[in-house]
Each structure stands twice: as C-alpha cells, then as structure tokens.
Amino acid sequence: MKKDFLWGSATASYQCEGAWNEDGRTPSLWDVYLHENNLENGDVASDFYHRYREDITLMKECGQKTYRFSISWNRIITDLxxxxxxxxIKFYHDVIDECLKAGIEPLITIFHWDLPDYLEKLGGWLNRETITHYVDYCRVLFAEYGAKVKLWATFNEPRYYVFSGYFIGNYPPGLNDAQKTAQAAYNMMLANARAVELYHSLHLSGQIGVVHSYGPIYGIDDTPATRQAMRDADNYYNNWILDTAILGYFPEDLLTKLSSSGIKLDFIEPNDRAVFEKNTVDFIGLNYYARVMIAPYQGGETILKINNSGKAGKGTSKIVVKDWFEQIFDLPDTEYTDWDTEIYPQGLYDGIMMAYEKYQVPIYITENGVGAYEDVTKEEINDDFRISYLSEHIDAIMRSIKDGADVRGYYVWSTMDLYSWKNGTEKRYGLVAVDFENGCQRKKKASYYWYQKVCQTNGAVIESKREYNKNYLSMWDLNKEGL
Known part of the structure; x- marks a missing residue:
C-alpha cells in the first residue's frame, strides 16, 4: 500500500452524537419522526457529543489516520x-482540532440524512428552495472549517436516503410515491452540483466529492432480457448519482425510462443542465455492503420490502420494480446477515474495478462493515466474524489497487457502536463497543486490536495472510495430487 493511504473509520452525527436538544440544536426530521412514532431514537446515541475526545483518543491509539464524520445541520443553522x-459551530471546531492534534485527517460529510425539521415542514427535498438553504449551509461550513478540512463529501448516500424516504417509505418522510422520489432525487443531485460549484469558487486547498451506497450490478444469466434489466438496475441503484456527479448529467436512457414509466420530468429547468455539466466532483466515496443480483421483471406490481428489524427472519426483503427488474436475495450457497445483506467480498473488488474503469477518479471506500447482535457485557468481546469480514474486504481493495485502481482510503463502519436508524442500537457495527445500558461506556473489541495491526502495518498483515493462504493451498493441492 502507498504510504499515504488513509486507514480510518466513520460515523454520522445523528447516529452517534446524542445531545439532541442541547446547546441550541434544533430538531431534525428524524427527531420528529421517531418521537411521534414512539420508536427507538438517537436522543443519546453513543454520546459522542460529550465523549468525542475519548473517541478520538481511541482512534489515535488504533493507528487510524482519518475519521469520516458528518456535521449536524441542526447544530449550525437554527431556523429559516x-x-x-x-x-x-464551536463544537465542530473542537472536534476537527482534536482530530488534527491526533494526526487524524477529517473527511466531513455535509449532509448525512438529518434534515432540519423546519425545512422538512416546507417539503424537504421536494422543495427546490431546500437547495438554496443547503448551499447557504455549505457556505457557512466552508468559511468556518475550509482552511482546516481538506476532504469534503456533499451527501451521504442520496439513493438510500431518497428511496427509503420517498419510495420504500420505511424512513421519514415515509412516502411511497415514484413521482416524488424522482423529484427529490433530482433536487439532491442539483444541490450536490451547486455545493461543488461553491467549493471550487472559493479555491480552497482540498477536494470535494459525494458518497454513494454502491451496489455493483450482477445478472443471473447473460440473456438480452437480463442485460437490459441490469442496465435499468444500474441506473436505478448507481448511475443517477455517479454519472451525474462525475460525468455531468443523468443517463439519457434513465430519463427516457422514467418518462415511459409515467414520471413527469417538469421539475427539470432549462438552465440546470449547465450547472451539472460544469460542476463535477473531485472524488467518489463508495459505501459497500453487498452486490446486487438482478433478474428480468416477471410481472406484478412494485414490491419494496426491506428487513430493518433483523428479527423477522432472513429472506424477508424483496424488491421488484415494475417493468424494470427484480432483485434476487435468496442466492444458493451464499451467506447473509440477519438483515438480508449478502456477504460477498469479491463484489467490492469487482465494484471498484467497474467504477474506476468507467470514471477514472480517485476512490475512497467510505463505509464497509458488518452489523450483528453482540453481547458487550462480556469482559472480552471476540468478534472474530467481523475480523474475517473486514479482512476479506480489505484484501479485495488491495487487489484492486494492485490491478490499477486509484483507491486512497478505507473507512470501517463504524468507529464505535451507534444508533443504526430503524435498526436501533441492537445492530452493532463498531470496532469499539458501547454499553448503551450503562452510561455509554466504551470497550475495545477484538476487531479494534486487529484493525490496529492493519493500520500500524499499512495493511501488511492482510498481505501476509493472503500469501500464507496461497502457499498453504498450493501445498495442499500438491499433496492432494500425491506429489
């Protein structure tokens, strides 16, 4: 690995900070949605707001060189x-300064889903005025922190945010409306371009990108029908973000498909295209958890069913987009988590190579990890399954770099256990355990100590394991042949 490769971890403001009504913070749409529906919330979360120094010290001791976190719009601007x-504003100065003092490079996500409720009440991302408010928010952040922060991401996972809130309806605002989904998606990507335009106009000595929930597309076979379904799925899952942010506009066949599906595109204004074309990102952040296996659409209505509980049993997720494609979840001989997420490290290698060959821009793997139920009351937390998962995915990244991809950093999701949206706090991702029942006390997991070796050796422990496995398997093959 290159010496300047960034090893780190990631969190998001609502998921870890807590202090939801302290020091002038105003409510987000998530605060209102979770409180009104009496659901588990992030009022306290991991209490990062009060314990950030402890958490940054843990990152430093681990050898991490970067920390991806988001800023809460609700803490910065309190009203319309x-x-x-x-x-x-001071809180994030303190967090950034603490990171820099520890030799940790901040990567700041400007928007990680916690839209101020005062904007949601006016339509949220369905309202083009939200774009103006977002750019004003960016202007404040760039003025305050731009001299210190060199890596910025405009949005975290526009696809997941928009589809969950406006199409699937399992996240706020809880809608199931294809027309509104397309409109919100368009407005977020226009906001992305406007933020890039602003950042570049300031001539700051950094880079700005977008973070995408990346699902590399695979097909069940190589028939023409499957290839067309794969193209439609790629537009649905990936291209409307990555093509638009990097190449400068939405795929034309996507716009045609939307129109033929009954979506009115009257929210597009004549001057918008020039904004997209002139303001493309400097890098992309890819959040990888699983590939997407696609089959041709077989019939019936759209089905958008996601397992958010991890308790309903595996195989409860089902996605069918009428006249577009079907996603296959029950692949044989494949391991899944309790939340129907396939574990497929090779998909990260394939996905990186697909993205780099197509776009030729620097890549950061901005999230990768595995959520699970864990008992953190034990004296030692032996999350060997997480070590195996991370090791295989890091190996996939290292192979992609060897094969020519420009990957510059890796962020484990997550730094510590945190609030996992509708999954609550039982779904744990952290390298560090958080005992939510006992004052959010921290405890290093086995994966923390393992990742410490990865960071300190710049990935050499992964290389060593690969060479050992290759040599061991070669000897086994020889013995098997009786040689």
Missing part, C-alpha cells in the same frame, strides 16, 4: 432565517 448557533 439562517440564524447561526455559535455553540454548534
């Missing part, structure tokens, strides 16, 4: 009039 909150 643009009133700034000095305590919120």
């Amino acid at each position: 009039q643009g009133t700034l909150n000095p305590k919120g």
